[in-house]
Amino acid sequence: MNVKKVTGAVSALALALGATAATADVLFWSTQAKPVEEAQAMREQVLAGAGGIDYQPNDGGPWLTRLNAELQAGSGSIGVLGALHGDFSAMDPADLVDLDGLGASASATFNNLAMLGTDSMQYIPWMQASYIMAASKEALPYLPEGADIDALTYDQLIEWAGNIKTATGEAKFGFPAGPKGLKHRFFQGYLYPSYTDGVVRTFASDSAVTAWEKMRELWAVTNPASTNFSFLQEQLLSGDAWIAFDHTSRLAGAFNERPDDFVAFPAPAGPTGRGFMPVIAGVAIPRTAPDMDAAKALVQHMLKPETQIATLRATNFFPVVDVALPGDLPPAVQAAGNAVAKMSGSADANPGLLPAGLGSLGGEFSQLYTETFERIVLGGQDIRMVLDEHKVRLQAIMNDSGAPCWAPDAASDGPCPVE
Amino acid sequence: MADISQSRSSGRFVYMSGVVLLCAWVLVPLYFLLINTLSSPEAVNAFPKSFIPEFDLGSLTFFANFAGMLSALKNSIFVAAITMILSIVLGAPAGYALSRFEFRGKETFRFLILLTRAFPLPLLALPLAVMFIRTGIDDTIFGLALIHTTLALPFSVLITFSLFSGIPIELEEAAWTLGCTRLTAFTKVILPLVLPGITASAIFAFVISWNEVFAAAVLTIENRTLTAFLLQNLDTSPLHLKFAGGFILVVPALVFIFAVRKYLFAMWGIANR
Numbered sequence: 275m276n277v278k279k280v281t282g283a284v285s286a287l288a289l290a291l292g293a294t295a296a297t298a299d300v301l302f303w304s305t306q307a308k309p310v311e312e313a314q315a316m317r318e319q320v321l322a323g324a325g326g327i328d329y330q331p332n333d334g335g336p337w338l339t340r341l342n343a344e345l346q347a348g349s350g351s352i353g354v355l356g357a358l359h360g361d362f363s364a365m366d367p368a369d370l371v372d373l374d375g376l377g378a379s380a381s382a383t384f385n386n387l388a389m390l391g392t393d394s395m396q397y398i399p400w401m402q403a404s405y406i407m408a409a410s411k412e413a414l415p416y417l418p419e420g421a422d423i424d425a426l427t428y429d430q431l432i433e434w435a436g437n438i439k440t441a442t443g444e445a446k447f448g449f450p451a452g453p454k455g456l457k458h459r460f461f462q463g464y465l466y467p468s469y470t471d472g473v474v475r476t477f478a479s480d481s482a483v484t485a486w487e488k489m490r491e492l493w494a495v496t497n498p499a500s501t502n503f504s505f506l507q508e509q510l511l512s513g514d515a516w517i518a519f520d521h522t523s524r525l526a527g528a529f530n531e532r533p534d535d536f537v538a539f540p541a542p543a544g545p546t547g548r549g550f551m552p553v554i555a556g557v558a559i560p561r562t563a564p565d566m567d568a569a570k571a572l573v574q575h576m577l578k579p580e581t582q583i584a585t586l587r588a589t590n591f592f593p594v595v596d597v598a599l600p601g602d603l604p605p606a607v608q609a610a611g612n613a614v615a616k617m618s619g620s621a622d623a624n625p626g627l628l629p630a631g632l633g634s635l636g637g638e639f640s641q642l643y644t645e646t647f648e649r650i651v652l653g654g655q656d657i658r659m660v661l662d663e664h665k666v667r668l669q670a671i672m673n674d675s676g677a678p679c680w681a682p683d684a685a686s687d688g689p690c691p692v693e
Numbered sequence: 694m695a696d697i698s699q700s701r702s703s704g705r706f707v708y709m710s711g712v713v714l715l716c717a718w719v720l721v722p723l724y725f726l727l728i729n730t731l732s733s734p735e736a737v738n739a740f741p742k743s744f745i746p747e748f749d750l751g752s753l754t755f756f757a758n759f760a761g762m763l764s765a766l767k768n769s770i771f772v773a774a775i776t777m778i779l780s781i782v783l784g785a786p787a788g789y790a791l792s793r794f795e796f797r798g799k800e801t802f803r804f805l806i807l808l809t810r811a812f813p814l815p816l817l818a819l820p821l822a823v824m825f826i827r828t829g830i831d832d833t834i835f836g837l838a839l840i841h842t843t844l845a846l847p848f849s850v851l852i853t854f855s856l857f858s859g860i861p862i863e864l865e866e867a868a869w870t871l872g873c874t875r876l877t878a879f880t881k882v883i884l885p886l887v888l889p890g891i892t893a894s895a896i897f898a899f900v901i902s903w904n905e906v907f908a909a910a911v912l913t914i915e916n917r918t919l920t921a922f923l924l925q926n927l928d929t930s931p932l933h934l935k936f937a938g939g940f941i942l943v944v945p946a947l948v949f950i951f952a953v954r955k956y957l958f959a960m961w962g963i964a965n966r
Contacts, residue, residue: 309934350826351914531734
């Protein structure tokens with residue numbers, strides 16, 4: 275009899291009986307790959323070869339609370355942390371073990387971000403993603419004349435969604451403005467860079483007023499139920515949205531379920547280029563990790579090329595190291611990969627960076643952009659007034675955190691000024 | 694005459710439609726949950742919805758193969774059972790004391806009981822987790838049950854308090870004159886009368902523990918409860934898995950309530966029907 279089968283049966287049996295005995299598994303405490311299918315794939319495909327790993331994805335709240343409790347208590351069970359750059363940058367670097375020499379990503383920018391302002395790697399970049407556009411093929415006949423779907427402008431996008439609204443009577447642009455939606459990233463990484471060539475410096479500039487006017491125009495042809503949309507794959511599949519903007523992994527479900535019905539394409543461009551923003555997740559080790567060697571081995575495992583490809587299949591997050599991608603990737607990965615490649619390779623590309631250096635004020639920073647959207651677009655308040663009011667708060671956040679400007683804002687000495 | 698029968702029948706109509714509405718209120722969502730659980734992903738996303746399930750077991754099969762489900766289910770049941778027992782064992786005597794005895798600080802005591810619900814768990818979870826790690830009851834079923842008992846206690850104290858208050862002390866006094874001690878009077882006379890109410894507060898405790906996510910997610914790692922294990926992953930999962938996961942979370946609680954309904958209905962004098 276096959277040995278593998280026997281061990282499989284034994285472990286299944288042990289599971290069924292509820293093996294509660296403490297095991298020496300390395301606890302992988304993650305905020306990523308949370309959906310049940312992704313968690314399952316992480317356990318079965320990505321981590322299966324790494325020895326005893328207990329992969330536990332969590333909501334941000336319990337994730338941070340548990341981590342802080344272990345740091346305060348001075349001992350714990352978490353071996354490796356998996357989270358977004360923003361989660362790590364809100365932490366005290368002293369609570370994370372220095373990871374120099376365990377590997378690095380192919381991007382110097384990412385590696386620099388991962389130092390969190392210190393001289394050594396506080397986390398190791400693990401995987402990356404971005405935000406793209408997706409559309410149902412039903413929407414394609416309504417594209418404005420002469421528009422190239424791979425090189426759209428915001429005006430063309432608005433016209434396109436407007437054509438659909440005129441023809442069908444329904445607004446079919448879907449925007450992730452729901453409670454768990456990632457709308458703030460659209461403003462920080464897409465709208466502002468495309469219209470003002472900045473995020474912080476240009477927050478209250480005249481070009482920002484234009485940007486918000488465009489946002490209002492876009493909202494007029496957006497499905498008003500968007501304030502409930504957080505994962506646009508659902509609305510693409512149900513037909514409530516024909517055109518959508520979202521995180522690649524939040525669109526993946528639509529492509530994987532009905533690959534022939536949807537297309538992925540780059541985000542639109544504005545007067546100052548095609549703004550877009552990466553998403554970086556990393557792995558780190560808290561200073562309270564029970565088995566430091568095993569934790570470091572797991573971090574190294576996550577950066578192996580074959581693990582990176584398995585991670586791509588499992589989570590739709592792309593590798594951060596140089597690997598040759600195989601040809602048989604899931605439809606969502608191919609679609610998103612192409613769209614991201616076109617976006618970053620376009621002549622007018624204006625890549626931004628993730629907010630950096632904000633520390634624990636990162637949440638407040640994003641909240642400010644969300645509130646600006648709510649007051650201007652949903653509440654219909656005067657754009658200039660709202661921007662001037664929020665400008666003061668934004669400057670306070672920058673001063674309190676001491677964060678210097680990041681791309682596409684011009685570099686600054688000291689805290690990034692709001693002009 | 695005709696008027697009276699007409700008003701009677703219209704009254705009956707209102708009554709019946711009220712009954713139907715209330716039943717539908719509970720049953721229709723559960724029915725949709727069931728249909729969507731047994732539907733393929735395409736059918737779940739389709740609109741209008743079919744009223745007949747197509748018995749596609751794909752979603753349920755996924756969870757059947759999902760590592761750790763069974764042990765999480767077992768943990769959930771254990772935690773809920775311990776919570777139930779502890780909250781009755783601690784709550785019922787407190788309710789009895791509040792209704793039968795006058796003592797100093799009674800009002801403060803009642804207020805304090807309510808105060809345990811005044812602080813949101815995310816606020817308390819951090820110091821609790823630190824304390825649990827230091828005392829070694831971190832990541833245990835019993836430790837989590839202690840937290841859930843704290844959450845359930847106010848309800849069990851207040852429910853049993855009003856139960857005992859509703860039973861005249863004369864009944865107990867009569868039992869004493871007929872040879873009962875304080876204890877036997879309680880077990881032979883009072884307990885049978887309050888049993889349905891105690892069952893109700895037990896169900897409450899069970900459901901509170903069953904549904905609690907935050908403390909469970911922070912305080913357990915290897916011994917996760919089903920809600921901590923599943924619920925926080927479901928909100929980001931595809932629709933068909935949300936339905937199936939919701940179904941899996943709801944069914945055990947329903948089965949439990951169904952199993953103890955006899956004691957609950959005894960309250961309204963329709964036991965064993």
